[in-house]
Amino acid sequence: VKVLSIDDSSIMRKIISKAVLELGFEFLEAENGHKGIEILSAESQDVGLILLDWNIPGQDGLTTLQEIKKDSRFSHIPVMMVTTEAEKNNILKAVQSGASHYVTKPFTQEDLMNGIKQCLGKGSQYDPGLTNV
């Protein structure tokens, strides 16, 4: 299984790659949404999870998420947002657009690894806890 990180920060992609590799998955990376979609087009059969930043240059993460979920080639792939966007409204927007999980920066390595495990079916289902928003 391959995990694709779409984040404009190379440092953040390195932090994420450590967690992904430690969990025994292969790591793919893209610095913006368009490159992420390109990688997905080539590797969609092998990608089991997408980790997506919100504030990325060009098309933002939410729009990229919506594009992924509209495309029948990729719509089955779970997407976990990994972002500084911590407002409840934004979390709700992402979940309503099809995000499977949401991790806000700053995070611990444990938060990140638990999120990845949950999205790949090795943990309990994500509950954003936003029923009153």
Next chain:
Amino acid sequence: MSMNHPLDHHAPLDRTLVSAVVRSAMEVMGTMAQTQLEHKEIEGWEYYRPTGDISAVIGIFDNTGEGGMLSLTFPMTLARLLVSRLLTVNPASLSSEDVCDGVRELVNMVSGSTKAFLSEGSDNMYKLSLPAVILGGGHEIFNRPENNPYLLIQFKTIEEASQKFNLQVCFKQKM
């Protein structure tokens, strides 16, 4: 005769916003860079020049375009140390690009957390600009538009070889 300094036309920053900024910086450095900090507000900042070797600056705006900026300014040794801790690698193994990108990510996380606080219970939806990094020994980030609330905080690492960095916020907040 009044001897007002040209930079003293600033209201104090809202105290709850100050707390949010401090809490965000401490949380980001503690959680992501395993670095505990002490902090103090700089009083008489009109005469204090917060210089450094590397800075990251980001804009925070509401839906009317009102807002301001937040910046972090570090000596290079501390920037390199913090970024090495983000990646759990030796500081000497980092490239200049790594250090720049790491500092950019630090200001992104501190401002993201501050933005979430500002949006709580408010109709305003705040947005961040993409952060920019400035490099150069002894540079100063100067962004203190007249009449806008301004804050300068100096952070100090709690460890044997304690090092300092500065955080500046200049922010016009709708009440």
